[in-house]
Amino acid sequence: MSIPSQDNAIQSGRLMRALIYTLLIFFVLYYLLPLWVMVSNSLKTLDEIHGGDMLAPPRAITFEPWKAAWSTTQVGVEATGLRPYFLNSILMVVPAVLISTFLGALNGYVLTKWSFRGANLVFGLMLLACFIPFQIVLIPMARILGMLGLAGTIPGLVMVHTVYGLGFTTLFFRNYYAAFPTELVRAAQIDGASFFQVFWRILVPSSGPIFVVTIIWQFTNVWNDFLFGASFSSYDSTPITVALNNLVNSSTGVKEYNVHFAGAILAALPTLVVYIVSGRYFVRGLMAGAVKG
Amino acid sequence: MRDRLQDWVPRIVLAPSFAAVLLFVYGFILYTGWLSMTNSRMLPNNDFIGLANYVKLFGLKHWNIALVNLAIFGTLYILISSVLGLFLAILLDQQIRNEGFIRTVYLYPMAISFIVTGVAWKWFLDPGIGLQNTMHKWGWESFEFTWIKDSDMAIYTIVIAAIWQSSGYVMAMFLAGLRGVDNEIIKAAQVDGASGVLIYRRIIIPMMRPVFLSAFVVLTHLAIKSYDLVVAMTGGGPGRATEMPATFMYSYTFTRNQMGVGASSAIIMLVMIFSIIIPYLYSEIRAGADRR
Known part of the structure:
Protein backbone atom coordinates (compact mmCIF):
# COMPACT_ATOMS: atom_id res chain seq x y z
CA MET A 1 0.00 0.00 0.00
CA SER A 2 1.62 3.23 -0.97
CA ILE A 3 0.17 6.58 -0.44
CA PRO A 4 3.50 8.38 -0.97
CA SER A 5 4.98 9.55 2.29
CA GLN A 6 6.32 13.04 2.61
CA ASP A 7 8.13 14.98 5.25
CA ASN A 8 5.63 16.59 7.45
CA ALA A 9 6.78 20.00 8.46
CA ILE A 10 5.09 19.85 11.81
CA GLN A 11 7.43 18.77 14.57
CA SER A 12 6.17 17.41 17.83
CA GLY A 13 7.70 16.90 21.22
CA ARG A 14 8.81 13.58 22.64
CA LEU A 15 5.86 13.28 25.01
CA MET A 16 3.54 14.04 22.15
CA ARG A 17 5.13 11.30 20.06
CA ALA A 18 4.72 8.78 22.87
CA LEU A 19 1.05 9.72 23.06
CA ILE A 20 0.64 9.38 19.30
CA TYR A 21 2.20 5.90 19.28
CA THR A 22 0.08 4.83 22.24
CA LEU A 23 -3.07 5.89 20.46
CA LEU A 24 -2.02 4.24 17.20
CA ILE A 25 -1.30 0.98 18.99
CA PHE A 26 -4.59 1.18 20.84
CA PHE A 27 -6.41 1.40 17.52
CA VAL A 28 -4.35 -1.43 16.04
CA LEU A 29 -5.67 -3.57 18.90
CA TYR A 30 -9.20 -2.28 18.35
CA TYR A 31 -9.22 -3.24 14.68
CA LEU A 32 -7.61 -6.60 15.35
CA LEU A 33 -9.94 -7.46 18.23
CA PRO A 34 -12.77 -9.10 16.22
CA LEU A 35 -10.25 -11.05 14.14
CA TRP A 36 -8.53 -12.24 17.31
CA VAL A 37 -11.87 -13.23 18.84
CA MET A 38 -12.74 -15.23 15.74
CA VAL A 39 -9.40 -16.99 15.39
CA SER A 40 -8.92 -17.76 19.07
CA ASN A 41 -12.45 -19.01 19.66
CA SER A 42 -12.49 -21.07 16.47
CA LEU A 43 -9.74 -23.15 18.08
CA LYS A 44 -11.53 -23.71 21.40
CA THR A 45 -13.96 -26.42 22.42
CA LEU A 46 -17.55 -25.36 22.94
CA ASP A 47 -17.19 -26.09 26.66
CA GLU A 48 -14.31 -23.69 26.94
CA ILE A 49 -16.27 -20.92 25.20
CA HIS A 50 -19.27 -21.48 27.48
CA GLY A 51 -17.03 -21.59 30.51
CA GLY A 52 -15.25 -18.43 29.98
CA ASP A 53 -13.14 -15.74 28.64
CA MET A 54 -13.69 -14.88 25.00
CA LEU A 55 -10.54 -12.79 24.80
CA ALA A 56 -8.24 -15.49 26.13
CA PRO A 57 -6.22 -17.73 23.83
CA PRO A 58 -7.40 -21.36 23.66
CA ARG A 59 -6.23 -23.55 26.56
CA ALA A 60 -5.84 -26.55 24.28
CA ILE A 61 -6.01 -25.97 20.56
CA THR A 62 -8.57 -28.05 18.68
CA PHE A 63 -9.12 -28.09 14.92
CA GLU A 64 -12.45 -29.87 15.18
CA PRO A 65 -14.48 -26.67 14.70
CA TRP A 66 -12.63 -26.02 11.44
CA LYS A 67 -13.25 -29.52 10.16
CA ALA A 68 -16.90 -29.21 11.14
CA ALA A 69 -17.29 -25.81 9.51
CA TRP A 70 -15.69 -27.04 6.31
CA SER A 71 -17.32 -30.41 5.83
CA THR A 72 -19.76 -31.69 8.43
CA THR A 73 -21.79 -28.98 10.12
CA GLN A 74 -25.48 -28.55 9.46
CA VAL A 75 -26.14 -25.69 7.03
CA GLY A 76 -29.83 -25.34 6.34
CA VAL A 77 -31.18 -28.88 6.02
CA GLU A 78 -28.03 -30.75 5.03
CA ALA A 79 -24.96 -31.56 7.07
CA THR A 80 -22.48 -30.69 4.38
CA GLY A 81 -20.39 -28.00 6.03
CA LEU A 82 -19.60 -24.84 4.10
CA MET B 1 -17.81 0.42 -46.99
CA ARG B 2 -15.14 -0.97 -44.73
CA ASP B 3 -14.51 2.47 -43.24
CA ARG B 4 -18.18 2.92 -42.51
CA LEU B 5 -18.19 -0.37 -40.67
CA GLN B 6 -15.07 0.65 -38.75
CA ASP B 7 -16.91 3.77 -37.61
CA TRP B 8 -19.66 1.69 -36.14
CA VAL B 9 -17.50 -0.90 -34.40
CA PRO B 10 -16.92 1.15 -31.22
CA ARG B 11 -20.61 1.79 -30.80
CA ILE B 12 -21.46 -1.83 -31.45
CA VAL B 13 -18.93 -2.84 -28.80
CA LEU B 14 -20.37 -0.48 -26.22
CA ALA B 15 -23.99 -1.23 -27.10
CA PRO B 16 -24.52 -4.49 -25.17
CA SER B 17 -23.22 -3.02 -21.91
CA PHE B 18 -25.21 0.15 -22.31
CA ALA B 19 -28.34 -1.75 -23.28
CA ALA B 20 -27.89 -3.99 -20.24
CA VAL B 21 -27.57 -0.98 -17.94
CA LEU B 22 -30.56 0.73 -19.54
CA LEU B 23 -32.72 -2.35 -19.12
CA PHE B 24 -31.45 -3.79 -15.83
CA VAL B 25 -31.03 -0.50 -14.03
CA TYR B 26 -33.27 2.17 -15.51
CA GLY B 27 -35.90 -0.14 -16.95
CA PHE B 28 -36.08 -1.95 -13.64
CA ILE B 29 -36.39 1.31 -11.74
CA LEU B 30 -39.35 2.24 -13.92
CA TYR B 31 -40.90 -1.18 -13.45
CA THR B 32 -40.48 -1.05 -9.66
CA GLY B 33 -41.92 2.47 -9.78
CA TRP B 34 -44.93 1.13 -11.64
CA LEU B 35 -45.35 -1.79 -9.20
CA SER B 36 -45.29 0.68 -6.31
CA MET B 37 -48.51 2.10 -7.76
CA THR B 38 -50.23 -1.24 -8.12
CA ASN B 39 -52.01 -3.55 -5.83
CA SER B 40 -49.32 -6.27 -6.14
CA ARG B 41 -49.23 -8.80 -3.33
CA MET B 42 -47.35 -12.06 -3.63
CA LEU B 43 -46.89 -11.66 -7.38
CA PRO B 44 -46.75 -8.52 -9.53
CA ASN B 45 -50.05 -7.41 -11.00
CA ASN B 46 -51.21 -4.33 -12.88
CA ASP B 47 -54.13 -3.05 -10.80
CA PHE B 48 -53.32 0.62 -10.64
CA ILE B 49 -54.06 2.18 -7.25
CA GLY B 50 -52.19 5.48 -7.52
CA LEU B 51 -50.18 6.53 -4.51
CA ALA B 52 -52.11 4.42 -2.04
CA ASN B 53 -49.05 2.27 -1.25
CA TYR B 54 -47.05 5.35 -0.30
CA VAL B 55 -49.84 6.58 1.95
CA LYS B 56 -50.00 3.17 3.53
CA LEU B 57 -46.20 2.99 3.83
CA PHE B 58 -45.87 6.21 5.77
CA GLY B 59 -48.74 5.19 7.99
CA LEU B 60 -46.99 1.95 8.95
CA LYS B 61 -45.37 1.94 12.35
CA HIS B 62 -42.89 -0.59 11.06
CA TRP B 63 -41.65 1.76 8.30
CA ASN B 64 -41.42 4.69 10.67
CA ILE B 65 -39.29 2.62 13.03
CA ALA B 66 -37.06 1.83 10.05
CA LEU B 67 -36.73 5.52 9.17
CA VAL B 68 -35.96 6.55 12.75
CA ASN B 69 -33.36 3.77 12.96
CA LEU B 70 -31.81 4.91 9.71
CA ALA B 71 -31.62 8.45 11.05
CA ILE B 72 -29.97 7.32 14.30
CA PHE B 73 -27.68 4.87 12.59
CA GLY B 74 -26.82 7.17 9.69
CA THR B 75 -26.04 10.20 11.86
CA LEU B 76 -23.80 8.35 14.31
CA TYR B 77 -22.17 6.20 11.67
CA ILE B 78 -21.31 9.10 9.38
CA LEU B 79 -20.24 11.44 12.19
CA ILE B 80 -18.12 9.01 14.17
CA SER B 81 -16.55 7.36 11.12
CA SER B 82 -15.56 10.77 9.73
CA VAL B 83 -14.15 12.08 13.00
CA LEU B 84 -12.33 8.85 13.78
CA GLY B 85 -11.07 8.57 10.20
CA LEU B 86 -9.70 12.11 10.24
CA PHE B 87 -8.17 11.63 13.68
CA LEU B 88 -6.39 8.43 12.67
CA ALA B 89 -5.20 9.99 9.43
CA ILE B 90 -3.67 12.94 11.31
CA LEU B 91 -1.98 10.57 13.76
CA LEU B 92 -0.60 8.50 10.91
CA ASP B 93 0.65 11.57 9.09
CA GLN B 94 3.34 12.27 11.73
CA GLN B 95 6.15 10.26 10.11
CA ILE B 96 5.22 7.09 11.89
CA ARG B 97 7.47 4.06 11.85
CA ASN B 98 5.65 0.99 10.48
CA GLU B 99 3.03 3.23 8.94
CA GLY B 100 2.38 0.68 6.19
CA PHE B 101 1.62 -2.06 8.69
CA ILE B 102 -0.66 0.13 10.79
CA ARG B 103 -2.54 1.29 7.70
CA THR B 104 -3.01 -2.29 6.56
CA VAL B 105 -4.50 -3.20 9.95
CA TYR B 106 -6.85 -0.19 10.02
CA LEU B 107 -8.18 -0.94 6.57
CA TYR B 108 -8.55 -4.71 6.49
CA PRO B 109 -12.19 -4.72 7.69
CA MET B 110 -13.15 -3.20 4.31
CA ALA B 111 -11.99 -6.38 2.61
CA ILE B 112 -14.34 -8.67 4.49
CA SER B 113 -18.04 -9.23 4.15
CA PHE B 114 -20.55 -7.49 6.41
CA ILE B 115 -21.87 -10.95 7.22
CA VAL B 116 -18.50 -11.94 8.71
CA THR B 117 -18.30 -8.65 10.60
CA GLY B 118 -21.81 -9.24 11.85
CA VAL B 119 -21.01 -12.74 13.10
CA ALA B 120 -17.92 -11.55 14.96
CA TRP B 121 -19.65 -8.65 16.69
CA LYS B 122 -22.87 -10.54 17.30
CA TRP B 123 -21.11 -13.10 19.47
CA PHE B 124 -18.60 -10.68 20.94
CA LEU B 125 -21.43 -8.45 22.19
CA ASP B 126 -23.59 -11.38 23.26
CA PRO B 127 -24.04 -11.06 27.03
CA GLY B 128 -23.94 -14.83 27.55
CA ILE B 129 -20.56 -15.62 26.02
CA GLY B 130 -19.01 -12.33 24.90
CA LEU B 131 -17.69 -9.16 26.46
CA GLN B 132 -19.95 -9.13 29.51
CA ASN B 133 -19.15 -12.70 30.41
CA THR B 134 -15.45 -12.05 29.88
CA MET B 135 -15.49 -9.05 32.20
CA HIS B 136 -17.25 -11.15 34.85
CA LYS B 137 -14.50 -13.76 34.48
CA TRP B 138 -11.92 -11.04 34.93
CA GLY B 139 -13.52 -10.15 38.26
CA TRP B 140 -15.64 -7.14 37.28
CA GLU B 141 -18.87 -8.76 38.47
CA SER B 142 -21.10 -5.72 38.08
CA PHE B 143 -20.16 -5.08 34.45
CA GLU B 144 -23.24 -5.08 32.28
CA PHE B 145 -23.43 -4.81 28.50
CA THR B 146 -26.67 -6.18 27.11
CA TRP B 147 -27.34 -3.68 24.32
CA ILE B 148 -27.72 -6.29 21.60
CA LYS B 149 -30.61 -7.89 23.50
CA ASP B 150 -32.14 -4.55 24.49
CA SER B 151 -34.63 -3.09 22.02
CA ASP B 152 -33.76 0.49 23.00
CA MET B 153 -30.03 0.00 22.55
CA ALA B 154 -29.62 -2.69 19.86
CA ILE B 155 -29.36 -0.17 17.03
CA TYR B 156 -26.20 1.21 18.64
CA THR B 157 -24.51 -2.18 18.43
CA ILE B 158 -25.02 -2.02 14.65
CA VAL B 159 -23.40 1.41 14.73
CA ILE B 160 -20.41 -0.01 16.63
CA ALA B 161 -19.84 -2.80 14.11
CA ALA B 162 -20.39 -0.55 11.08
CA ILE B 163 -17.90 2.02 12.34
CA TRP B 164 -15.38 -0.72 12.93
CA GLN B 165 -15.84 -1.80 9.33
CA SER B 166 -15.63 1.55 7.54
CA SER B 167 -13.60 3.98 9.65
CA GLY B 168 -10.33 2.68 8.18
CA TYR B 169 -11.64 3.48 4.73
CA VAL B 170 -12.38 7.06 5.77
CA MET B 171 -8.91 7.20 7.33
CA ALA B 172 -7.37 6.24 3.96
CA MET B 173 -9.37 8.94 2.19
CA PHE B 174 -8.23 11.60 4.64
CA LEU B 175 -4.65 10.37 4.60
CA ALA B 176 -4.56 10.74 0.82
CA GLY B 177 -5.96 14.25 1.28
CA LEU B 178 -3.39 15.18 3.94
CA ARG B 179 -0.57 13.93 1.72
CA GLY B 180 -1.78 16.32 -0.94
CA VAL B 181 -1.37 19.40 1.27
CA ASP B 182 1.44 21.68 0.13
CA ASN B 183 4.22 21.69 2.71
CA GLU B 184 5.12 25.31 1.89
CA ILE B 185 1.85 26.49 3.39
CA ILE B 186 2.61 24.66 6.62
CA LYS B 187 6.15 25.99 6.77
CA ALA B 188 4.95 29.54 6.22
CA ALA B 189 2.48 29.17 9.08
CA GLN B 190 5.24 27.82 11.32
CA VAL B 191 7.45 30.77 10.50
CA ASP B 192 4.57 32.94 11.64
CA GLY B 193 4.71 31.07 14.95
CA ALA B 194 1.54 28.95 14.63
CA SER B 195 1.47 25.79 16.76
CA GLY B 196 0.83 22.31 15.33
CA VAL B 197 -2.72 22.14 16.68
CA LEU B 198 -3.50 25.57 15.33
CA ILE B 199 -2.14 24.70 11.90
CA TYR B 200 -4.37 21.66 11.75
CA ARG B 201 -7.41 23.49 13.04
CA ARG B 202 -7.14 26.60 10.95
CA ILE B 203 -5.31 25.54 7.83
CA ILE B 204 -5.18 21.81 7.12
CA ILE B 205 -8.60 20.62 8.25
CA PRO B 206 -10.40 23.39 6.33
CA MET B 207 -8.47 22.24 3.25
CA MET B 208 -10.00 18.75 3.67
CA ARG B 209 -13.45 19.94 2.63
CA PRO B 210 -13.57 17.90 -0.58
CA VAL B 211 -12.59 14.79 1.39
CA PHE B 212 -15.31 15.44 3.96
CA LEU B 213 -17.76 15.69 1.10
CA SER B 214 -16.60 12.45 -0.53
CA ALA B 215 -16.64 10.64 2.81
CA PHE B 216 -20.10 11.97 3.54
CA VAL B 217 -21.45 10.78 0.20
CA VAL B 218 -19.85 7.34 0.44
CA LEU B 219 -20.97 6.79 4.03
CA THR B 220 -24.50 8.05 3.47
CA HIS B 221 -24.96 5.74 0.54
CA LEU B 222 -23.58 2.81 2.55
CA ALA B 223 -25.89 3.68 5.45
CA ILE B 224 -29.04 3.78 3.32
CA LYS B 225 -28.12 0.47 1.69
CA SER B 226 -27.16 -1.32 4.91
CA TYR B 227 -28.81 -4.66 4.94
CA ASP B 228 -26.27 -7.45 5.40
CA LEU B 229 -24.93 -6.25 8.73
CA VAL B 230 -28.39 -5.94 10.26
CA VAL B 231 -29.40 -9.37 9.01
CA ALA B 232 -26.26 -10.99 10.37
CA MET B 233 -26.20 -9.22 13.74
CA THR B 234 -29.80 -8.91 14.86
CA GLY B 235 -32.06 -9.97 11.98
CA GLY B 236 -33.89 -6.67 12.54
CA GLY B 237 -34.64 -7.52 16.16
CA PRO B 238 -35.11 -7.76 19.05
CA GLY B 239 -38.68 -7.36 17.83
CA ARG B 240 -38.35 -4.65 15.21
CA ALA B 241 -35.78 -2.65 17.12
CA THR B 242 -33.11 -2.65 14.41
CA GLU B 243 -35.34 -2.69 11.35
CA MET B 244 -33.98 -0.50 8.54
CA PRO B 245 -35.46 0.53 5.19
CA ALA B 246 -33.46 -2.19 3.40
CA THR B 247 -34.67 -4.96 5.70
CA PHE B 248 -38.20 -3.56 5.60
CA MET B 249 -38.22 -3.69 1.81
CA TYR B 250 -37.06 -7.26 1.77
CA SER B 251 -39.50 -8.56 4.32
CA TYR B 252 -42.54 -6.75 2.91
CA THR B 253 -41.76 -7.85 -0.63
CA PHE B 254 -40.68 -11.43 -0.17
CA THR B 255 -42.07 -12.71 3.12
CA ARG B 256 -45.16 -10.64 3.88
CA ASN B 257 -46.54 -10.66 0.33
CA GLN B 258 -47.01 -6.90 0.18
CA MET B 259 -45.04 -6.34 -3.00
CA GLY B 260 -46.65 -2.99 -3.79
CA VAL B 261 -45.65 -1.56 -0.41
CA GLY B 262 -42.20 -3.14 -0.71
CA ALA B 263 -41.73 -1.52 -4.12
CA SER B 264 -42.74 1.87 -2.77
CA SER B 265 -40.19 1.55 0.05
CA ALA B 266 -37.50 0.72 -2.54
CA ILE B 267 -38.44 3.86 -4.49
CA ILE B 268 -38.09 5.96 -1.33
CA MET B 269 -34.62 4.47 -0.76
CA LEU B 270 -33.66 5.31 -4.34
CA VAL B 271 -34.90 8.88 -3.95
CA MET B 272 -32.85 9.29 -0.75
CA ILE B 273 -29.67 8.06 -2.41
CA PHE B 274 -30.13 9.93 -5.69
CA SER B 275 -30.82 13.21 -3.92
CA ILE B 276 -27.30 12.97 -2.50
CA ILE B 277 -25.44 11.20 -5.30
CA ILE B 278 -26.70 13.12 -8.33
CA PRO B 279 -25.61 16.60 -7.17
CA TYR B 280 -22.31 15.11 -6.03
CA LEU B 281 -21.54 13.30 -9.29
CA TYR B 282 -22.65 16.33 -11.27
CA SER B 283 -20.26 18.62 -9.41
CA GLU B 284 -17.44 16.04 -9.58
CA ILE B 285 -17.82 15.59 -13.33
CA ARG B 286 -18.02 19.35 -13.82
CA ALA B 287 -14.88 19.84 -11.72
CA GLY B 288 -13.18 17.02 -13.64
CA ALA B 289 -14.08 18.64 -16.96
CA ASP B 290 -12.76 22.00 -15.75
CA ARG B 291 -9.44 20.45 -14.81
CA ARG B 292 -8.90 19.00 -18.26
Missing part, protein backbone atom coordinates in the same frame (compact mmCIF):
# COMPACT_ATOMS: atom_id res chain seq x y z
CA ARG A 83 -17.52 -26.55 1.42
CA PRO A 84 -20.19 -26.80 -1.32
CA TYR A 85 -21.12 -23.14 -0.77
CA PHE A 86 -17.50 -22.08 -0.92
CA LEU A 87 -17.30 -23.81 -4.30
CA ASN A 88 -20.53 -22.13 -5.41
CA SER A 89 -18.98 -18.77 -4.59
CA ILE A 90 -15.89 -19.59 -6.64
CA LEU A 91 -17.98 -20.76 -9.59
CA MET A 92 -19.96 -17.53 -9.38
CA VAL A 93 -17.08 -15.12 -8.78
CA VAL A 94 -14.63 -16.20 -11.46
CA PRO A 95 -16.83 -15.73 -14.56
CA ALA A 96 -18.59 -12.66 -13.13
CA VAL A 97 -15.27 -10.93 -12.45
CA LEU A 98 -13.68 -11.85 -15.77
CA ILE A 99 -16.65 -10.88 -17.94
CA SER A 100 -17.38 -7.59 -16.19
CA THR A 101 -13.71 -6.60 -16.20
CA PHE A 102 -13.27 -7.40 -19.87
CA LEU A 103 -16.41 -5.48 -20.85
CA GLY A 104 -15.34 -2.58 -18.62
CA ALA A 105 -12.00 -2.42 -20.44
CA LEU A 106 -13.70 -2.31 -23.84
CA ASN A 107 -16.21 0.29 -22.65
CA GLY A 108 -13.49 2.48 -21.18
CA TYR A 109 -11.58 2.22 -24.45
CA VAL A 110 -14.58 3.24 -26.54
CA LEU A 111 -15.59 6.08 -24.21
CA THR A 112 -12.13 7.66 -24.22
CA LYS A 113 -10.56 6.86 -27.60
CA TRP A 114 -13.64 6.61 -29.82
CA SER A 115 -15.77 9.20 -28.17
CA PHE A 116 -19.00 10.11 -29.94
CA ARG A 117 -21.83 12.50 -29.40
CA GLY A 118 -23.70 11.41 -26.30
CA ALA A 119 -20.73 9.52 -24.86
CA ASN A 120 -20.86 11.60 -21.70
CA LEU A 121 -24.51 10.84 -21.23
CA VAL A 122 -23.83 7.13 -21.69
CA PHE A 123 -21.04 7.29 -19.14
CA GLY A 124 -23.11 9.37 -16.71
CA LEU A 125 -25.92 6.81 -16.81
CA MET A 126 -23.50 3.93 -16.27
CA LEU A 127 -21.81 5.76 -13.40
CA LEU A 128 -25.08 6.59 -11.66
CA ALA A 129 -25.99 2.91 -11.93
CA CYS A 130 -23.15 2.13 -9.48
CA PHE A 131 -25.02 3.77 -6.65
CA ILE A 132 -28.57 2.49 -6.87
CA PRO A 133 -29.84 0.63 -3.84
CA PHE A 134 -30.17 -2.89 -5.21
CA GLN A 135 -33.55 -3.29 -3.51
CA ILE A 136 -34.90 -1.36 -6.47
CA VAL A 137 -34.06 -4.15 -8.93
CA LEU A 138 -34.91 -7.22 -6.86
CA ILE A 139 -38.48 -7.71 -8.00
CA PRO A 140 -38.01 -7.25 -11.77
CA MET A 141 -34.74 -9.20 -11.67
CA ALA A 142 -36.47 -12.15 -10.04
CA ARG A 143 -39.01 -12.13 -12.90
CA ILE A 144 -36.41 -11.84 -15.65
CA LEU A 145 -34.31 -14.64 -14.19
CA GLY A 146 -37.46 -16.75 -14.09
CA MET A 147 -38.26 -15.98 -17.72
CA LEU A 148 -34.73 -16.80 -18.82
CA GLY A 149 -34.80 -20.04 -16.88
CA LEU A 150 -31.89 -18.84 -14.75
CA ALA A 151 -33.73 -18.48 -11.45
CA GLY A 152 -31.76 -20.04 -8.61
CA THR A 153 -28.77 -20.95 -10.78
CA ILE A 154 -25.13 -19.94 -10.72
CA PRO A 155 -25.25 -18.58 -14.31
CA GLY A 156 -28.14 -16.39 -13.16
CA LEU A 157 -26.01 -14.99 -10.33
CA VAL A 158 -23.10 -14.51 -12.72
CA MET A 159 -25.35 -12.47 -14.98
CA VAL A 160 -26.63 -10.32 -12.10
CA HIS A 161 -23.15 -9.59 -10.79
CA THR A 162 -21.80 -8.88 -14.26
CA VAL A 163 -24.54 -6.38 -15.05
CA TYR A 164 -24.30 -4.50 -11.77
CA GLY A 165 -20.51 -4.53 -11.86
CA LEU A 166 -20.32 -2.87 -15.29
CA GLY A 167 -20.69 0.65 -13.94
CA PHE A 168 -17.61 0.42 -11.74
CA THR A 169 -15.45 -1.52 -14.20
CA THR A 170 -16.27 0.99 -16.93
CA LEU A 171 -15.48 3.86 -14.56
CA PHE A 172 -12.11 2.38 -13.63
CA PHE A 173 -11.00 1.83 -17.24
CA ARG A 174 -12.41 5.08 -18.52
CA ASN A 175 -10.44 7.08 -15.97
CA TYR A 176 -7.32 5.07 -16.68
CA TYR A 177 -7.54 5.32 -20.45
CA ALA A 178 -8.39 9.02 -20.30
CA ALA A 179 -4.76 9.55 -19.28
CA PHE A 180 -3.43 7.25 -22.00
CA PRO A 181 -1.87 9.25 -24.91
CA THR A 182 -4.40 9.44 -27.71
CA GLU A 183 -1.61 10.18 -30.23
CA LEU A 184 -0.41 6.58 -29.90
CA VAL A 185 -3.86 5.35 -30.80
CA ARG A 186 -4.14 7.73 -33.77
CA ALA A 187 -0.66 6.81 -35.03
CA ALA A 188 -1.55 3.11 -34.94
CA GLN A 189 -4.77 3.79 -36.81
CA ILE A 190 -2.91 5.67 -39.52
CA ASP A 191 -0.71 2.61 -39.83
CA GLY A 192 -3.86 0.68 -40.54
CA ALA A 193 -4.52 -0.93 -37.16
CA SER A 194 -8.16 -1.79 -36.59
CA PHE A 195 -10.28 -1.04 -33.54
CA PHE A 196 -9.49 -4.36 -31.93
CA GLN A 197 -5.83 -4.39 -32.95
CA VAL A 198 -5.33 -1.05 -31.20
CA PHE A 199 -7.07 -2.41 -28.14
CA TRP A 200 -5.15 -5.70 -27.91
CA ARG A 201 -1.72 -4.49 -29.02
CA ILE A 202 -1.55 -1.01 -27.56
CA LEU A 203 -3.96 -0.51 -24.67
CA VAL A 204 -4.15 -3.94 -23.05
CA PRO A 205 -0.37 -4.40 -22.71
CA SER A 206 -0.11 -1.19 -20.71
CA SER A 207 -3.22 -1.77 -18.61
CA GLY A 208 -1.75 -4.18 -16.06
CA PRO A 209 -2.32 -2.06 -12.96
CA ILE A 210 -5.91 -1.14 -13.77
CA PHE A 211 -6.76 -4.74 -14.56
CA VAL A 212 -5.45 -5.69 -11.12
CA VAL A 213 -7.39 -2.90 -9.41
CA THR A 214 -10.60 -3.78 -11.23
CA ILE A 215 -10.31 -7.52 -10.71
CA ILE A 216 -9.66 -7.07 -6.99
CA TRP A 217 -12.55 -4.64 -6.64
CA GLN A 218 -14.96 -6.94 -8.45
CA PHE A 219 -13.70 -10.03 -6.68
CA THR A 220 -14.19 -8.42 -3.27
CA ASN A 221 -17.65 -7.10 -4.08
CA VAL A 222 -18.98 -10.25 -5.67
CA TRP A 223 -17.49 -12.59 -3.07
CA ASN A 224 -18.87 -10.47 -0.23
CA ASP A 225 -22.30 -9.95 -1.74
CA PHE A 226 -25.20 -11.09 0.37
CA LEU A 227 -28.33 -9.45 -1.01
CA PHE A 228 -28.28 -10.99 -4.50
CA GLY A 229 -27.17 -14.34 -3.12
CA ALA A 230 -30.01 -14.35 -0.62
CA SER A 231 -32.56 -13.28 -3.24
CA PHE A 232 -31.62 -15.28 -6.32
CA SER A 233 -29.93 -18.48 -5.23
CA SER A 234 -31.45 -21.84 -4.51
CA TYR A 235 -30.23 -24.83 -2.60
CA ASP A 236 -27.48 -25.78 -5.06
CA SER A 237 -26.29 -22.28 -5.95
CA THR A 238 -26.15 -20.62 -2.52
CA PRO A 239 -22.97 -18.58 -2.07
CA ILE A 240 -20.84 -18.73 1.08
CA THR A 241 -22.05 -15.48 2.66
CA VAL A 242 -25.64 -16.69 2.60
CA ALA A 243 -24.65 -20.13 3.86
CA LEU A 244 -22.67 -18.58 6.71
CA ASN A 245 -25.65 -16.49 7.72
CA ASN A 246 -27.88 -19.56 7.61
CA LEU A 247 -25.40 -21.44 9.75
CA VAL A 248 -25.09 -18.72 12.38
CA ASN A 249 -28.70 -17.62 12.52
CA SER A 250 -30.43 -20.99 12.31
CA SER A 251 -32.73 -21.29 15.26
CA THR A 252 -32.45 -25.02 15.73
CA GLY A 253 -29.90 -27.00 17.71
CA VAL A 254 -27.02 -25.99 19.93
CA LYS A 255 -25.20 -22.80 18.96
CA GLU A 256 -21.73 -23.96 18.03
CA TYR A 257 -19.92 -20.67 18.37
CA ASN A 258 -16.53 -22.16 17.60
CA VAL A 259 -17.85 -23.57 14.32
CA HIS A 260 -19.48 -20.22 13.51
CA PHE A 261 -16.17 -18.43 13.98
CA ALA A 262 -14.28 -20.97 11.89
CA GLY A 263 -16.92 -20.61 9.18
CA ALA A 264 -16.70 -16.83 9.31
CA ILE A 265 -12.94 -16.97 8.80
CA LEU A 266 -13.39 -19.38 5.89
CA ALA A 267 -15.82 -16.95 4.28
CA ALA A 268 -13.44 -14.03 4.83
CA LEU A 269 -10.24 -15.81 3.86
CA PRO A 270 -10.18 -15.35 0.05
CA THR A 271 -10.72 -11.59 0.16
CA LEU A 272 -8.40 -11.20 3.16
CA VAL A 273 -5.62 -13.02 1.33
CA VAL A 274 -6.12 -10.84 -1.75
CA TYR A 275 -6.03 -7.76 0.46
CA ILE A 276 -2.87 -8.76 2.26
CA VAL A 277 -1.10 -9.77 -0.95
CA SER A 278 -2.08 -6.72 -2.97
CA GLY A 279 -3.49 -4.15 -0.57
CA ARG A 280 -2.08 -1.29 -2.60
CA TYR A 281 -4.35 -2.10 -5.53
CA PHE A 282 -7.28 -2.67 -3.21
CA VAL A 283 -6.87 0.82 -1.77
CA ARG A 284 -6.63 2.30 -5.26
CA GLY A 285 -9.95 0.73 -6.13
CA LEU A 286 -11.54 2.10 -2.95
CA MET A 287 -10.23 5.56 -3.75
CA ALA A 288 -11.44 5.42 -7.33
CA GLY A 289 -14.81 4.34 -6.00
CA ALA A 290 -14.96 7.44 -3.81
CA VAL A 291 -13.51 10.12 -6.07
CA LYS A 292 -14.80 10.41 -9.58
CA GLY A 293 -14.58 12.86 -12.41
